[in-house]
Amino acid sequence: MSVVIRSALKTFADHAAVNKVSAEIPDGEFFVILGPSGCGKSTLLRLIAGLETLDDGEILIDGKTVSGPQTHISPEDRKIGMVFQSYALWPHMNVRQNVSFPVTASGGNAKTAASIADAQIKAVSLEGLEGRKPSELSGGQRQRVALARCLAGQSRIILMDEPLANLDPHLRNAMEEELATFHRMAGATTLFITHDQREGMALASHIAVMDDGRFLQVGTPEEIYNRPATEKVARFVGRSGIVAATTDPDGHVMIGGKPVDTGASARGSRNMHRAVIRPSDIAIGDDGRDARVTTVAYRGGSWDARVAIEGLEDTLPVTVQKRLEIGETLPVTVNSAWLLPDNL
């Protein structure tokens, strides 16, 4: 089922938590809303779920208005599956009963419900805990029960509010893969919110980068990474350095006095630009300029570092295959860059 959001506005006191957001999410998408804490992600999801009313605008599910100026369909009539930060499990039911609840509640027989529940309990690696009550589980285990229950409901639209936030990194990676597999199999339209750009990039078919109640950019993960629309998007997604670029009289784009390839970037008519430099834009080799290492972090097999080049106002990200010391110098060449379109 498709979800269409038209100029959705939600204000708390004087602050627009969701400020005229629009998006068209086709059937079967894995749509990730990515943004820092407090940017309005949860409020937007709650509006789609029907847990909040709109101040203005409209939300349509499968072409039908569910929230609008004169309309507010109740959450239970929207037929949406939800996994929110608060797990909202039934405290008196054990794991199997919780997971099978959506099936029994919609009239499925006990045998079908148990077999669907067991498959989902296995998918989230909770076998052996079927008989436990939520109070006898860890936070991460409860989150997995909530996820399994949502998957068992077989809704055509699933809303997820940071469902993996309480899991340890190992389990989180495994659950990401489970989610991606489940999505490929079931094909339910999924709206997933996170402040973790790595997780968002891994799961999304499209990402909306949200800040201060607005969508800054909507695109595929590759578009958002390779062609960020604004400096905020470039800084929020992936590693980057953002520096001034100029166009010389022959039309070459120059960074720190050297020409760079700006690929598909639009240039506009101005000769001053802001340029985004990613690790893949940088080569390390003998004919480069001296760059001083300012930070280093081991990433398992490689090191992520930042380097400072005299005359450039931001440090640049590099990935190297050997240990570096802070303060040492590397020969660095900036080969390419993306010119930000927001200040053309």
Ligand SMILES: Nc1ncnc2c1ncn2[C@@H]1O[C@H](COP(=O)(O)OP(=O)(O)OP(=O)(O)O)[C@@H](O)[C@H]1O
């Ligand atoms: N019921 C409410 N009453 C008043 N203000 C609220 C309410 N719900 C949210 N807000 C405010 O609206 C803004 C957006 O909140 P929201 O929970 O949607 O952000 P978020 O991006 O989901 O954050 P997080 O990632 O921390 O959960 C915040 O400034 C928040 O304080």
